């Protein structure tokens with residue numbers, strides 16, 4: 280029954296100018312699960328996320344989240360239902376401190392000036408301290424976000440997403456441009472987040488996907504090619520063919 284799935288995309292298709300970017304896609308996520316989505320360029324990974332968040336409306340099929348049909352909702356409504364998304368490029372407020380970026384996110388506002396006049400409550404202070412610990416930026420709390428490394432900005436943005444406490448986090452290529460050490464720290468961070476949130480992460484970096492230790496869905500030409508452990512899918516001749524472009 281669809282209500283047993285946290286997220287249930289069923290027979291979803293979307294066509295752009297006659298090109299079928301998503302083709303009869305069926306993809307399901309259990310409550311509490313973290314899933315890695317991989318696939319060659321153009322496989323439809325970003326479009327799939329756009330459909331879940333309401334940015335792109337499918338031509339047909341259903342997208343259910345906790346049993347609720349999402350395709351009739353707009354992006355803000357879907358975000359309020361508990362789906363948060365982190366895009367590939369960090370979009371933190373560089374001229375504000377790490378702390379104030381998290382405070383803004385907690386308050387759910389994109390209007391920094393107004394926020395600066397409001398006194399922080401003890402509850403907000405506690406939540407920010409918790410988020411800083413989780414994303415490993417406690418010692419950098421008072422630094423301007425613009426002074427952080429690329430990896431630290433990504434973690435800050437993940438913290439800003441967590442501040443809104445979404446039930447499901449969609450994370451798009453979080454480790455692109457990170458050092459190897461930052462990549463492994465990001466895997467640890469996502470595994471920690473997965474103790475309390477469901478996660479879908481799209482990523483090309485297979486060392487990172489291996490470090491996540493979760494099931495992998497391989498997308499190809501807008502549909503699921505195969506699913507399973509990384510070892511199983513990477514030994515699948517169809518996956519090898521797709522990646523080698525044969």
Ligand SMILES: Nc1ncnc2c1ncn2[C@@H]1O[C@H](COP(=O)(O)OP(=O)(O)OP(=O)(O)O)[C@@H](O)[C@H]1O
Nearest residue numbers: 295296298300318319320321322323324325326327
């Ligand atoms: N708005 C759009 N208009 C036309 N074509 C689009 C649009 N969005 C995506 N496409 C096409 O749909 C296909 C799937 O694109 P998508 O970005 O979802 O793939 P992807 O798996 O995320 O690829 P990558 O790994 O390169 O990010 C591509 O061929 C792309 O060119």
